[in-house]
Amino acid sequence: MKTILTGIRSNSILTLGNYLGALLPMVRLANEHSKDYNVNIFVPDLHSIISEVDGDLRENTIRTLKYYLAAGLQINENVHIYRQSRVPAHSELCWILDCVATMGETSRMIQFKEKSKGQESCNVGIFNYPILMAADILLYDATYVPIGEDQFQHIELTRNLAMRVNHKYGDIFTVPVSTAEQVKFMEIDNGIRIRDLLNPEKKMSKSTKAENSKIMLDDAPEVAAKKIMSATTDSLGKIKFDMWAQPGISNLLQIEALVNNVPLQDVISTWAGETRYGDLKKKVAESVSTMLADFQANLETISDEQVISLLEKGEAYANVVANEKLHEVQQAFQLR
Ligand code: ATP
Ligand code: MG
Numbered sequence: 044m045k046t047i048l049t050g051i052r053s054n055s056i057l058t059l060g061n062y063l064g065a066l067l068p069m070v071r072l073a074n075e076h077s078k079d080y081n082v083n084i085f086v087p088d089l090h091s092i093i094s095e096v097d098g099d100l101r102e103n104t105i106r107t108l109k110y111y112l113a114a115g116l117q118i119n120e121n122v123h124i125y126r127q128s129r130v131p132a133h134s135e136l137c138w139i140l141d142c143v144a145t146m147g148e149t150s151r152m153i154q155f156k157e158k159s160k161g162q163e164s165c166n167v168g169i170f171n172y173p174i175l176m177a178a179d180i181l182l183y184d185a186t187y188v189p190i191g192e193d194q195f196q197h198i199e200l201t202r203n204l205a206m207r208v209n210h211k212y213g214d215i216f217t218v219p220v221s222t223a224e225q226v227k228f229m230e231i232d233n234g235i236r237i238r239d240l241l242n243p244e245k246k247m248s249k250s251t252k253a254e255n256s257k258i259m260l261d262d263a264p265e266v267a268a269k270k271i272m273s274a275t276t277d278s279l280g281k282i283k284f285d286m287w288a289q290p291g292i293s294n295l296l297q298i299e300a301l302v303n304n305v306p307l308q309d310v311i312s313t314w315a316g317e318t319r320y321g322d323l324k325k326k327v328a329e330s331v332s333t334m335l336a337d338f339q340a341n342l343e344t345i346s347d348e349q350v351i352s353l354l355e356k357g358e359a360y361a362n363v364v365a366n367e368k369l370h371e372v373q374q375a376f377q378l379r
Pocket of ligand 1: 051061064189190193235237246250251
């Protein structure tokens with residue numbers, strides 16, 4: 044059985060970008076495929092500590108898992124939920140892959156460049172985390188790793204490391220499919236990239252300081268609506284989907300489509316020829332606040348105990364699978 048694997052860092056409350064770009068597509072995929080695939084959903088808590096954690100990491104972890112359930116994730120015996128730090132094989136394989144990866148290829152990672160930019164001193168974890176991510180994927184022979192566009196480069200790195208090891212030691216790892224194939228599997232045209240509401244040239248990120256730049260999943264629906272109403276647009280006076288010339292308006296059209304689960308093309312057609320940005324904002328604000336109200340009501344119904352019991356089962360499973368793969372690698376590297 045092939046494996047689909049995904050994780051979302053739980054450093055803080057997630058944004059609408061994380062929800063629409065990662066969580067929701069993953070939940071849909073999982074529900075669609077969990078009869079025929081293993082679906083591994085893990086919280087990469089070791090990735091969390093490369094940067095500051097907002098609040099208590101353990102609580103954030105449980106909350107992130109509740110998000111999956113609130114977004115509609117259906118659980119069956121093929122769905123495995125675990126915390127990265129509870130499966131020590133991730134760190135061990137990371138070290139071995141560190142000795143396979145080169146400084147050159149790792150230094151080229153855009154996420155590293157972005158995350159280290161302007162920092163007086165940058166921790167080694169920020170540099171190393173794509174390798175840990177490769178370990179997260181390769182330990183479980185994952186074929187599909189649904190992720191946002193900002194992580195594509197890390198998938199290519201993972202593929203290169205897997206192929207390098209396989210070339211030298213025989214077929215140890217399943218090479219995840221290319222990002223083009225990943226996108227096809229996710230049934231989206233391109234990686235989804237929700238933009239920062241105030242600076243729509245940039246993507247919405249939970250670590251951005253300005254509160255009005257991002258919609259958080261725990262924002263009161265009326266607060267979220269206000270943020271949409273104050274989103275940066277442009278002075279062109281036409282509602283058109285053009286991410287280069289009109290990133291703010293295009294972002295609103297995209298949010299409207301994703302929140303209502305309708306094709307972007309339909310939303311574009313509906314608004315074609317319209318000129319009043321205020322009307323569009325009002326409609327998107329309404330859609331987002333309705334979605335948040337529903338989501339938050341679902342969240343209330345999920346208990347900590349429910350999540351913890353899923354984790355206990357998932358972690359027992361993950362340790363068996365990961366240790367078996369690690370052992371194989373250790374033998375190849377003459378460590379066993
Ligand atoms: P940080 O600022 O801490 O990097 P982030 O918002 O970029 O936070 P990540 O933890 O890096 O979130 O990514 C979690 C998942 O959400 C990844 O799969 C990523 O591709 C996806 N994602 C992040 N931001 C967006 C966005 N603006 N639009 C769509 N998907 C996104
Ligand atoms: Mg990020």
